Amino acid sequence: MPVSFPFPMPSQNSLPQNHREQAGQCRETYSALRGQFNGDLLRVSDPGYEEARTIWNGMVARRPGLIARCIDVIDVQNAVRIANDMGILTAIRCGGHSLAGFSTCDGGLVIDLSKMRDVSVDPDTRRARVAGGCLLGSIDTATQKAGLVFPSGVVSHTGASGLILGGGTGWLTRRFGLSCDNVAAFTLVTADGAVVRASSEENPDLFWGLRGGGGNFGIVTEFDLKLHPLKSVVLAEGLTAQENIRKLLERWRDFMANAPFDLKWNVNLRIAPHAKSVPVQLRGQPVAGSSLIWTGAPEMAEQQFQSALLLCDRDSVRSQTVSYLDLQTMADSDFPHGRRYYTKSGYLNYLDDATIDRFLDGLSTIPSSETQIELAYLGGAAGEIVADETAFGDRSAPFIINLLANWQDASGDALHISWARSVFEKLRPAMKPGVYVNFMSGDEQDRVPEAYRQRWDRMVALKAHYDPGNFFCLNQNVRPRKN
Numbered sequence: 001m002p003v004s005f006p007f008p009m010p011s012q013n014s015l016p017q018n019h020r021e022q023a024g025q026c027r028e029t030y031s032a033l034r035g036q037f038n039g040d041l042l043r044v045s046d047p048g049y050e051e052a053r054t055i056w057n058g059m060v061a062r063r064p065g066l067i068a069r070c071i072d073v074i075d076v077q078n079a080v081r082i083a084n085d086m087g088i089l090t091a092i093r094c095g096g097h098s099l100a101g102f103s104t105c106d107g108g109l110v111i112d113l114s115k116m117r118d119v120s121v122d123p124d125t126r127r128a129r130v131a132g133g134c135l136l137g138s139i140d141t142a143t144q145k146a147g148l149v150f151p152s153g154v155v156s157h158t159g160a161s162g163l164i165l166g167g168g169t170g171w172l173t174r175r176f177g178l179s180c181d182n183v184a185a186f187t188l189v190t191a192d193g194a195v196v197r198a199s200s201e202e203n204p205d206l207f208w209g210l211r212g213g214g215g216n217f218g219i220v221t222e223f224d225l226k227l228h229p230l231k232s233v234v235l236a237e238g239l240t241a242q243e244n245i246r247k248l249l250e251r252w253r254d255f256m257a258n259a260p261f262d263l264k265w266n267v268n269l270r271i272a273p274h275a276k277s278v279p280v281q282l283r284g285q286p287v288a289g290s291s292l293i294w295t296g297a298p299e300m301a302e303q304q305f306q307s308a309l310l311l312c313d314r315d316s317v318r319s320q321t322v323s324y325l326d327l328q329t330m331a332d333s334d335f336p337h338g339r340r341y342y343t344k345s346g347y348l349n350y351l352d353d354a355t356i357d358r359f360l361d362g363l364s365t366i367p368s369s370e371t372q373i374e375l376a377y378l379g380g381a382a383g384e385i386v387a388d389e390t391a392f393g394d395r396s397a398p399f400i401i402n403l404l405a406n407w408q409d410a411s412g413d414a415l416h417i418s419w420a421r422s423v424f425e426k427l428r429p430a431m432k433p434g435v436y437v438n439f440m441s442g443d444e445q446d447r448v449p450e451a452y453r454q455r456w457d458r459m460v461a462l463k464a465h466y467d468p469g470n471f472f473c474l475n476q477n478v479r480p481r482k483n
């Protein structure tokens, strides 16, 4: 299979044609912004530029001409107005965790919200107001002070804006729904620089589109989030040896089909690390890792976990009550900044023998010990929401899978990317059309209509209304309809 990197980003096709033109646009943008910008403007030669240009995925090493680090909504408005007038290619950044690398660009402008990280929590109404540059960890820390949670992702250094706008899955998805299901209102700056609010009462169409539509419609400067009471969960983990993985996947499939919403059971297929916590006989071997959480009454946990853990190596099983903050940070070090990552994802319709064979084949050819095949069971509260209520892709498929290749050196690019692509192609027959936009890579623009399926026309019309010039083009892009 051919491997092409740096991967093409079709949404950059309309970019300024040459470096000189881009450099000129950056200079003009800088001059126009300088007098009316309260945050930092970083040019290529400025101290701090090298660090500021870097995003999480080491595969994507781009050099923007200017980075505008906003400190308030007015900065965001000024940056958008001027950039749009100049016609300069513009990327938007919250936490910089776009797997696809959309939060940076070569030669253009980055509007960076990383200085806008205020969170205020109202315990009485169980609501939080969260600024558009927050990381998940900032939200968790603030909401836990009031014993409350916002359902989000599983790694605390991920940006909240990108995650929520694309949908947002995590430990609490089955219990409380997707992150985007728990947004009461958005405040955003649209492509013309206006501040717009979207909720079920104000601009309801935009509210619909922002819940799953990614960064297509504007820059969210504040989220009004719904919170839920929760301080701790019971967590169980275990490893299943290669010879039992088939049985484990069958059990996972059958058990989860009727599992309570309080139970989340994730499986990942990988090579067990040479770590003290791993039984000697499993170190360096292909295994299935199970991670389960139970959010119901703690005394019920063991009974719920029993069936899952029976197929795990007994020496590998651990079960304990953990604080929500510990749960939310326990995977942080598994996904460090600066490594190289590539992903292919989809929804599975079913998990039959042939599909399990393909997973096992994928595991037997896995190219490195940090690479993994992630399987999560959806449903629960997220599956209860009617498909057309939000722009988010499919809620009906039971399983979401993510082939996450993770390696250190550019010399491993071809091997890791081809592995992910080839396992994905083999699994395609069992897949339901559709894909979660936040798990897509930067070379999958052709799959964006698939991500929205029956919601595509509505997305295109909404885009044409709020961003007719496609100013917000560095994302899983919905191009505005040409009238």
Ligand SMILES: Cc1cc2nc3c(=O)[nH]c(=O)nc-3n(C[C@H](O)[C@H](O)[C@H](O)COP(=O)(O)OP(=O)(O)OC[C@H]3O[C@@H](n4cnc5c(N)ncnc54)[C@H](O)[C@@H]3O)c2cc1C
Residues within 6 Å of the ligand: 056, 091, 092, 093, 094, 095, 096, 097, 098, 099, 102, 103, 113, 132, 133, 152, 153, 154, 155, 158, 159, 160, 161, 162, 163, 164, 165, 166, 167, 168, 169, 170, 214, 215, 216, 218, 219, 220, 221, 335, 438, 439, 474, 475, 476
């Ligand atoms: C380590 C890691 C763990 C992850 N875990 C999960 C997980 O558990 N669950 C899950 O659902 N996803 C997860 N993801 C995927 C994640 O949802 C996306 O990568 C998401 O884009 C990250 O958001 P960000 O703000 O850091 O993105 P950035 O890279 O900062 O931005 C990405 C895009 O989001 C849009 N955007 C960002 N900020 C704004 C804003 N304020 N207003 C409008 N648009 C904006 C822009 O289009 C931008 O190009 C994970 C990713 C990583 C790298």
